Amino acid sequence: MATIREVSKHANVSVATVSRVVNGNKWVSDSTREKVLAAMKELGYQPNSFAKALATNKSDTVGMVVSDLGGPFFGDMMRAAEDEVRKLGKHLIITSGHDTLDSEQDAIEFLMQRRVDALLLHLDSIPDEDIIKLSDTANIPIILMNRLIPELPDQCISLDNDMGGYLATQHLIELGHTNIACITGPLFKADARSRLAGYRRAIEQAGMEYDERLVIESDYQEAGGKASIERLRRRNMRFTGVVAQNDHMAIGAMNALKMHGLSVPDDVSVVGYDDMVMARYTEPGLTTVNIPVAQFGQQAANLALSRLGEKTGKIFQHFQPELVVRGSSGPAPK
Amino acid sequence: MATIREVSKHANVSVATVSRVVNGNKWVSDSTREKVLAAMKELGYQPNSFAKALATNKSDTVGMVVSDLGGPFFGDMMRAAEDEVRKLGKHLIITSGHDTLDSEQDAIEFLMQRRVDALLLHLDSIPDEDIIKLSDTANIPIILMNRLIPELPDQCISLDNDMGGYLATQHLIELGHTNIACITGPLFKADARSRLAGYRRAIEQAGMEYDERLVIESDYQEAGGKASIERLRRRNMRFTGVVAQNDHMAIGAMNALKMHGLSVPDDVSVVGYDDMVMARYTEPGLTTVNIPVAQFGQQAANLALSRLGEKTGKIFQHFQPELVVRGSSGPAPK
DNA sequence: AGGTTTAATGTAACCGGTTACAGTGAGCTT
DNA sequence: AAGCTCACTGTAACCGGTTACATTAAACCT
Known part of the structure; x- marks a missing residue:
């Protein structure tokens, strides 16, 4: 692999001149530039990115941590x-946090060691304080995706989860439902708490009473959604609507309801959250709340790049969810 | 950020000694090691990976090119x-080839410039010859995923697509179907051709005649599957079974059949290919051919690492698909 | 005691770029 | 013609590690 010095010898110029040509510096005469470009082409010169990164202390690389490399959400x-x-012309290095504290910290350390220029983080387990500390000590832009940390508002790309919970619940209320259950994610997660708050807000705003017995804390898994329906039945709670805090649980709930001979949506309406691919394919199609996932990625990247002074333009940081109505929700039975 | 020289001053040793401690070299006395470790901790020393890569000409990084960062398959x-x-302790840098020739070449060049230690490639558009050339010139392990290049058999992780096509078709034959249509992917792709060959093999082996009019070349998209059913109907072909070369097209086909008032599987059986997540959620569940996707990734990585001499043990390179029977296939109607 | 081995450590060149600074010569001013 | 710009180019230090080789001192022969 040819080095800059070989190119400089070949073209009869100094290394500095070659470097200038490579980086588009204007203080190079046209004839010299030609010579250098010819030599580069002849030797098949490719700059060594490590040497460059070492000299400039910049890696032209952005690091990203996601909970799970699989999963359509992160894709x-x-x-x-x-x-x-x-x-x-930069790279994205993606590592997986595997949804555990250790692994998330490990992933961040990994990327910091790689001296990424910026960090895009989707973290589930690391608490706010640690992120704030990281943001203070690391002297690179740190962007949080799908999370809102009050102390770092301008580094967050977030979704109004409260509004999402509200929209889902309000949709069922408008359809005439008065007994609406809620299957939540783990309530130590902020998004689950916000969605629940939105549910409660809709309930109370409609003049109904918030009944804790209709709320089941679950785990964002399909099996959890199923189990939640069983728990609701064992509590002898009457309900004609179910707001699940993600699509997995909603699908589990639908299956459990069917298994008990109940029809969705004739007997019970079900609303999900996330609008994952399968929501379109279930029978009936799942009414759910859409998250602008691609926007998260795009705006997070743009926010980081603008922090690095490499990009200008408007960046949207706070997104509103939208209700997607399909077949799983219908008028409340008489 | 502390450097190795600062650490060496702090611990009153030379940089070489610090380097030895960091890399676990055994020619260091216990007392010295203690001193160095203490100094490292105190200064919060993190080795600069670029300097290391530059000096060793190794990046501890493996590059991966996939067609699409989204999509459950690649996840x-x-x-x-x-x-x-x-x-x-190595990194994976993933880039997307976006399913186009230019973009795939670009992604590879990107990774080569980053001096990755090995390359795991899932390529759709780059022809065999170019890959062979790359493999010859690049002096790092190049591993192909889901592809079999005859000239590079020991660098390929592949699936027996012929067998997959055969299994899907044979399944319908066993159920008594005698008129089985096939919806293929783009036939310039090798996997589509192999799957079609398997279809044909099963048909002919059962003593039936291979009828070109029952074969529709499509595009691996849901809409394409739907359109293919329309074309079959316009050709006035009678069929009670459909073998689609991927799940997207199978789902499109199912929807088209339903739209024409036909029941799946009572009137027409449908078999897909890939066993994507949604195959479980359609109504009825989609009978399909499973691809051990995770195995591809795992074995490709292991193959690369063993080529680098960093790993030993058996590596499986050639996989057999398996039929997953769900509700979309049933006995042929009388 | 002198020579040899062995363990532990240090010195300095090297990896391949960037860039501050110095230097050169042509063209322009006065 | 001397002085001054200005455009262009070169030299060499530097980024932060690795590692071949030199050095040192203690231990172990015979």
């Missing part, structure tokens, strides 16, 4: 972020 | 590959 986010980053 | 592959790579 769209990664794709969108990579598009933005590569437009500027 | 599982990436996750499995990352797991393996990180077990050895």
